[in-house]
């Protein structure tokens with residue numbers, strides 16, 4: 001099956017289609033992880049994006065039932081150098097080709113992913129169309145003028161409240177497109193977690209009498225979600241807050257800092273980050289296109305706690321008056337190293353300190 005990837009700068013890559021035949025418009029980004037393609041496909045933060053994997057062989061350990069971060073893939077397209085036809089792993093129950101086909105995701109293989117990534121690095125993240133159809137180029141150019149919907153979180157948040165009972169502190173997790181890994185990291189620490197939709201108000205959240213609130217990861221531009229920023233504002237000082245990725249950006253906005261789009265983002269499993277509170281450098285899992293502008297922290301009640309060692313960008317903040325902190329990367333890992341899971345313990349300590357025994 002012939003396939004094309006057409007970029008907004010006019011570049012056309014011709015390759016072989018895999019997964020579902022079809023056509024899709026999205027933002028083309030790249031991920032440098034050597035493994036973890038299943039977690040990438042199912043991370044709801046990738047909603048709206050056509051993801052290119054820089055590692056040349058993808059699908060080599062097949063598809064298994066464990067490595068999913070949500071119930072289905074959320075990427076709008078998948079770009080690889082080679083999609084493995086003969087996977088080998090004791091957990092594998094199928095091939096990436098069939099998995100994408102069954103979930104309606106179009107992929108393209110056999111293209112020079114190295115040149116594509118160099119282009120993205122030079123030009124910045126671009127709009128793109130991935131297609132296996134014979135759509136005339138003129139029509140594709142029209143599609144490329146489109147924009148992604150500003151309500152991406154609403155498309156991936158939970159439609160109803162659900163609970164994972166535990167004996168430990170009560171946590172309300174605001175689901176902006178939450179990876180299962182975030183929930184797992186809380187549940188394995190004994191937390192009693194109630195997961196709520198993104199439009200839940202602060203008063204509704206506080207009615208559950210939580211010991212802490214988790215602000216999850218999620219897709220899109222944080223500035224597109226003023227109602228969620230308001231909710232975070234209303235929670236501050238009344239309950240301990242821990243934000244991850246989109247949750248981090250919303251905490252920053254709620255406290256008066258600003259965010260901006262990075263040229264091509266951070267997506268991979270080996271980004272070095274320094275924790276300024278303990279002086280250590282951690283290798284982190286990342287997936288984001290936006291970042292907190294460091295100069296806008298001045299004059300807020302936030303302080304910088306983590307810095308990216310590659311490009312100096314903001315990777316973590318904490319509130320100096322209220323119990324609230326956040327990181328731009330993924331302490332839940334999945335995929336990637338779990339060096340940073342101590343941050344969940346920090347959250348538990350914060351809940352204990354704020355709530356006395358952590359349970360009342």
Ligand SMILES: NC(=O)CC[C@H](N)C(=O)O
Pocket residue numbers: 045216217218219220221222244245246247287288289290291
């Ligand atoms: N993983 C995330 O939560 C990503 C946050 C936001 N959508 C960004 O791209 O910056």
